[in-house]
Amino acid sequence: MPQQICTLAIASLFMLAACGANAGTYDLTVDKMRMGFKGRERMTMAINGQIPGPVLRFTEGEDVTINVTNKMDKDTSIHWHGILLPYTQDGVPGISFPGIKPGETFTYQFRIKQAGTYWYHSHSGLQEQEGIYGPIVITPAKREPYKYDRDYVVMLSDWTDEKPEAILGHLKKNSDYYNYAQRTVGTFFKDVSEKGLGPTLKDRAEWGKMRMTPTDISDVSGYTFLVNGKSAAQNWTGLFKPGERVRLRLINGSAMSYFDVRIPGLKMTVVQADGNNVQPIKVDELRIATAETYDVIVQPEQEKPFTIFAEALDRTGYARATLAPAEGMSGEIPPLRPRPQLTMADMGMDMGGMDHGPTPGKKEKAMPGMDHGSLAGMDMPKKDHGSMAGMDMPGMDKPDMQSGIALKAAKKGGKVLVYGDLKAMAPYADYRAPDREIEMKLTGNMQRYFWSIDGKKFSDAEPIRLKYGERVRFTFVNETMMSHPMHLHGMWMQLDVGKKKFNPLKHVVNVPPGQSLSVDVPADAMGEWAFHCHLLYHMMTGMMRKVIVEGPVAANIETGHE
């Protein structure tokens, strides 16, 4: 017994020493700054005078102290996206803390329990769109299961010359404000000549009846797309020597944009998704939803520049960077591919012999014929969930039965990453059947531009209550025509791709229009957490919930000071 105590004491001392050695302090200052591209500048917001903010490099096990000083005349906040931490340190005003007042410094303190690529951003108003975001890189305590010679952060983002509040105003007053790729008389005659008059009229009638348009694949345009704060013209460059393995930490830090990323001439080996190791998969191209991260390793053998090409989903532009053996080099920039259009399959219709078009006589709603009943009809067997999540619909060979916005490889026969490809590197120890299921209908009013969950905006909704220790399956049913990258704070979502304990852990899952997918959430973090669509203007107009994880009794809520 005394021996045990002694061992314990020595072990504790050792741990204390280890902790002491593994603690870091970081200082971030949020302030106004002028910035612009294309010769135009506007007053915006930045961290430490730069957009994106500095790369925060932590080590797994480190006790971090981050002082965030607000030098602006309005409240701000910093949220650590994807980081597991006490909820009081999560940085969401109104949920985890009151926010950081002008002139104040808030000190965040938490222990880093994970490794990988993450990011941080303001969770106040529309400040993320202004420029308050930056990357986080966490070095793992143990050796990583892959090798690389160079390590670069590739943070994608969308810069606007407008004030974000003006963008929201435009969307509220005219939801088509930013869509300059609408169907016209010209496209009508083009379709008539390609498909015939009958099918074209029928198609126009189907969309018109729903008061929707297949061109409505993004809400905001006019963006300048950036890599690490550099425009395509400024060409951020990462150096390599031929034969070296280069790790690229892709972070989609944009407010409203999805990117289709490829590096012509190179295969990308995906090794991490949302900070978690996955079994390596070689792809030619991947789509990164807003707020997701993917780590890829590339190995350029030739001594020439390679273009990292990230096309915005709506093809209004691209972010571009270069991997080159020397500074100042430029690879070939491919042309933008045609803008995708939604099909009736994206609306959850036309699937597996379902009724064509909206069901008549239904109560008016955003998506006639898109209630749960019809979706249940398209729910695929569980083993197919993976491919479904990846939008790779098997057996849908008729063109108008396929998703119009699913990514198709630029390269003939090229491999595109789909969610079904993601397989966790290590099995999840506590994998088991969920204790219960919560269905979340992703809903909204596109015309009036407000978004909701189960038809209720955040301001009108009750929080979702989970019991500590339970395992809850959330099934997202997307009843809108937009993709929604759903983000849960504080806990992982195990995306059901049919790989059971090897289902990947994610902090953001993309739910394509008209589809449904499920995630299992281990409720292992007490407190109050945000759960929302990571498209900034969707979150701001109501597509958000508060999740409360509570103990069976009045359990002690973990605080930042352990």
Place this chain on the structure above:
Amino acid sequence: MNRRAGAIAVIFCLLTNGADAMEEHEPNFFFFQADRFEYRAQDGDDSLNWDAQGWYGGDTDKLWLKTEGEKRIGSNVDKAEVQLLYSRLMTDFFDVQAGVRYDPEPHPRRSYAVLGIQGLAPYYFETDAALFLSNKGELSARFMAEYELLLTQRLILQPALEVNLSAEEVKERGIGPGVNDIELGLRLRYEIRREFAPYIGVNWERKLGQTADIARAESEEIDVPSFVAGIRFWF
């Protein structure tokens, strides 16, 4: 008079209900749009016409202003109306609106209680239908529809239809029972910005039924075609 009091009571109920449902956290927005602000050339009887509306409020509850009117060139304003409405989103695409309308011109002046619906009908028809009950107890109605045909992303052809109806004869205003008039318009605008678009077009007003008879008796035109040029703007 009783009917009027009843209508006002209904409006008051709607207004107070709406106030409860107002959200605290979401910002309100302000919108004003002059859908038509134009010069009408009609055979020596030219006029300036306007048709504008705006609102202030959130997603569900809004205070809505509508105004339209006409000023003959070289003369005073001869037709004008202003509506102030409480507007509540009832379905995904439609608002129910209730409030008051006041017509400073023509004389004798009228005020009305208004009940209407406005929104986007299937196949993208912007519609606005309203019932008006005047301070003299006269019941009338108006139906408007517009469609936007995109010739290009910025060149837009807008057909429009307006029909006015009355439940009874209102002699002092030259109105007969039934359909009073229809108005058809076709305007071609170019959106330099979404918010600013000059346009040209044609407009045709036709009085019908007893309203036409009254007009004929007073040797007024019953058939008024015109060319129009104007600016559509909003902010």
